[in-house]
Amino acid sequence: MNIRKLPFTNLLRKPGRTIALVLLTALLALSVFGGSVVVMSMQRGLKSLESRLGADIIVVPSSAQSKVSFKNMLLQGTTGAFYMSGENLTRTLEVEGVEKAAPQLFLASLKADCCSIKIQVIGIDPETDFIIQPWIEESCRQELGDMDVVVGCDVGVGAGDTLKIYEQYCHVTGKLAPTGTGLDSAVYCNMDTMNKLLKAAEAKGITHDITSEDEGLVSAIYVKVREGYDIGKVNSAIQGHTRKASAVRTKSMITDVSGSLSGISRTVTWLTAAIWILSLVILLIAFAMIVNERKKEFALLRLLGTSRRLLGSVIRIETAVCSLAGGIAGVMIASVFLFPFTKLIESSLGLPYLTPPLPRILLTALATLAGTVIMGSLASAWAAGRLSRVDPGIVLRGN
Amino acid sequence: MLLEASSVEKWYLRGKGFSNRFFAVNSTDLILESGKVTVLTGRSGSGKTTLMNMMAGLLTPDGGKVLLDGKDLYAMDDNTLSRLRNRHFGMIPQGAEILPDLTVMENILLPIGIYRDRYGRSASEAEECARELLEQMEIGDLSDVPAKELSGGERRRVCAARALAGAPEFVFADEPTSDLDDDNTKIILSVLRQATASGCAVMIVTHDPEALGYADIHYRMDGGSLSVLPEDNKPKEEKIHAI
Numbered sequence: 001m002n003i004r005k006l007p008f009t010n011l012l013r014k015p016g017r018t019i020a021l022v023l024l025t026a027l028l029a030l031s032v033f034g035g036s037v038v039v040m041s042m043q044r045g046l047k048s049l050e051s052r053l054g055a056d057i058i059v060v061p062s063s064a065q066s067k068v069s070f071k072n073m074l075l076q077g078t079t080g081a082f083y084m085s086g087e088n089l090t091r092t093l094e095v096e097g098v099e100k101a102a103p104q105l106f107l108a109s110l111k112a113d114c115c116s117i118k119i120q121v122i123g124i125d126p127e128t129d130f131i132i133q134p135w136i137e138e139s140c141r142q143e144l145g146d147m148d149v150v151v152g153c154d155v156g157v158g159a160g161d162t163l164k165i166y167e168q169y170c171h172v173t174g175k176l177a178p179t180g181t182g183l184d185s186a187v188y189c190n191m192d193t194m195n196k197l198l199k200a201a202e203a204k205g206i207t208h209d210i211t212s213e214d215e216g217l218v219s220a221i222y223v224k225v226r227e228g229y230d231i232g233k234v235n236s237a238i239q240g241h242t243r244k245a246s247a248v249r250t251k252s253m254i255t256d257v258s259g260s261l262s263g264i265s266r267t268v269t270w271l272t273a274a275i276w277i278l279s280l281v282i283l284l285i286a287f288a289m290i291v292n293e294r295k296k297e298f299a300l301l302r303l304l305g306t307s308r309r310l311l312g313s314v315i316r317i318e319t320a321v322c323s324l325a326g327g328i329a330g331v332m333i334a335s336v337f338l339f340p341f342t343k344l345i346e347s348s349l350g351l352p353y354l355t356p357p358l359p360r361i362l363l364t365a366l367a368t369l370a371g372t373v374i375m376g377s378l379a380s381a382w383a384a385g386r387l388s389r390v391d392p393g394i395v396l397r398g399n
Numbered sequence: 400m401l402l403e404a405s406s407v408e409k410w411y412l413r414g415k416g417f418s419n420r421f422f423a424v425n426s427t428d429l430i431l432e433s434g435k436v437t438v439l440t441g442r443s444g445s446g447k448t449t450l451m452n453m454m455a456g457l458l459t460p461d462g463g464k465v466l467l468d469g470k471d472l473y474a475m476d477d478n479t480l481s482r483l484r485n486r487h488f489g490m491i492p493q494g495a496e497i498l499p500d501l502t503v504m505e506n507i508l509l510p511i512g513i514y515r516d517r518y519g520r521s522a523s524e525a526e527e528c529a530r531e532l533l534e535q536m537e538i539g540d541l542s543d544v545p546a547k548e549l550s551g552g553e554r555r556r557v558c559a560a561r562a563l564a565g566a567p568e569f570v571f572a573d574e575p576t577s578d579l580d581d582d583n584t585k586i587i588l589s590v591l592r593q594a595t596a597s598g599c600a601v602m603i604v605t606h607d608p609e610a611l612g613y614a615d616i617h618y619r620m621d622g623g624s625l626s627v628l629p630e631d632n633k634p635k636e637e638k639i640h641a642i
């Protein structure tokens with residue numbers, strides 16, 4: 001019997017104890033890894049939201065307010081079938097202090113033949129748009145031509161494919177980076193394409209609140225206020241100048257969201273820290289108990305001539321193997337519950353939720369593993385250290 | 400090799416608030432000579448195990464020294480002392496402790512597997528020796544049995560084989576015959592006696608009068624103090640041949 005094999009023999013021939021330790025460390029790794037991934041995803045979601053939301057004011061039809069909550073529109077990208085006259089865009093631009101005004105036109109969600117989920121079509125004006133266009137440019141270089149569409153990352157087609165929407169064939173020119181919102185399942189096109197699609201939809205019997213006018217239709221207008229102007233005053237001015245529309249400030253919504261987001265991420269962080277501390281304490285107690293239960297065994301090894309250092313490494317290897325196995329199990333369980341269900345988490349949180357890129361996740365997983373192994377080693381080193389301060393002669397005689 | 404205790408003592412705190420020193424072993428001198436069986440008897444609680452543990456490098460004395468060839472065991476660093484115990488000392492502890500999850504043979508060979516560069520007997524030599532010892536002690540068929548299945552007496556015999564298989568210079572046996580029947584008592588005592596043939600020094604703590612027949616030197620312990628009983632100290636060679 002070689003002493004270097006002893007840790008493994010101990011683990012294998014005491015399966016109950018081994019499994020209990022592995023489960024304990026798995027719980028630790030699960031909570032830490034899961035908690036960190038959730039917090040990181042929420043923070044990334046907020047960041048992507050903030051960077052995409054350059055608008056100070058949103059103008060929507062007055063009728064829309066009852067149809068869709070602005071908060072969801074901002075956070076989740078949910079759109080609705082509401083329309084107002086395109087005249088309102090011109091009127092908005094006339095208001096002093098308006099720097100940019102970007103129209104968007106929504107087409108009610110439809111079930112496309114490509115996908116199992118409902119997709120939304122959003123028409124933008126690439127010339128004036130400052131909301132979606134930068135994001136499109138980030139992901140694909142190409143300009144949006146006629147009958148070209150760019151798709152969100154959850155739409156099941158790729159660049160180069162053809163997407164049939166209301167019997168119209170659209171050419172997919174690019175796929176966007178994920179945002180963690182409902183915008184990921186939307187399709188984007190320019191206004192000309194959008195108008196064609198609207199007509200096609202009408203032809204299929206889908207009606208709108210308002211009949212086409214010369215000025216065209218818009219669903220929402222995103223407004224950027226010129227530097228130095230008071231957003232509140234510009235907001236009221238727009239409100240007064242447009243027809244059958246209401247202007248809403250986004251700032252309050254965003255602060256609202258980032259407030260609740262930082263609240264949630266604080267809670268998750270504290271929860272993770274609490275679980276971490278709790279598991280550390282449990283781990284320490286467990287190791288102290290195990291070492292106590294096994295103190296005769298360890299004293300016997302000392303009696304047979306095992307030095308303190310060697311005994312320490314036997315105990316360390318045993319716990320390192322356990323905590324590594326537990327750490328891997330915990331990370332894997334967390335992954336199984338987190339990554340396939342990001343959409344579910346996103347919708348139940350009601351907040352943008354953007355899973356970090358793979359290298360970040362791997363790094364977090366590695367850090368979690370290192371953390372559990374180090375923690376396990378510390379706990380066992382502490383327990384073993386306490387033991388080896390006592391002469392083996394004393395330990396062995398106490399029955 | 401010569402192992403020598405010079406005025407070792409060990410005390411524990413007792414009484415109300417642990418205010419009184421209670422001497423488990425009073426200042427004691429003891430020499431273990433190679434090739435000799437030293438038997439230590441005495442009433443329960445008189446300090447026999449305490450003295451033996453101090454001799455075996457397992458318990459730091461509160462006064463005095465234990466010298467191996469003139470070198471103080473307890474002045475050595477832990478690594479040196481541990482290696483020394485591993486190579487030169489074999490012990491049958493009073494509780495007959497073994498690792499329950501290892502087999503009998505794995506237990507016996509455990510001390511030899513602790514240090515890669517351990518000199519002395521190789522593992523295969525030790526295994527051969529262990530098989531002979533097990534055979535002699537009538538547990539030859541148990542070598543692959545998990546140690547947790549053994550009876551008290553079987554465990555004690557396995558401890559004896561573990562103590563002897565590495566060919567140590569000193570063997571410490573703390574009540575090696577306590578759960579054994581008469582026949583097995585004789586066998587284990589003669590196995591210990593045999594070890595002296597190769598120059599091993601054997602120290603036996605026992606309540607068993609039978610052991611006196613195998614002793615070269617007999618000490619008595621009383622309340623922590625040692626006294627030699629010269630009238631018992633005559634060679635007992637004939638006893639061994641009787642078995």
Ligand SMILES: Nc1ncnc2c1ncn2[C@@H]1O[C@H](COP(=O)(O)OP(=O)(O)OP(=O)(O)O)[C@@H](O)[C@H]1O
Pocket residue numbers: 394397411412422423441442443444445446447448449450493
């Ligand atoms: N760690 C300790 N703490 C307190 N008292 C101790 C300790 N170790 C030994 N003693 C006391 O020292 C005395 C001697 O103990 P020791 O174990 O040496 O006796 P012993 O002669 O081997 O007895 P036995 O024949 O029953 O084994 C006892 O009274 C015991 O209670």
Ligand SMILES: [Mg+2]
Pocket residue numbers: 447448449493573
């Ligand atoms: Mg004793």
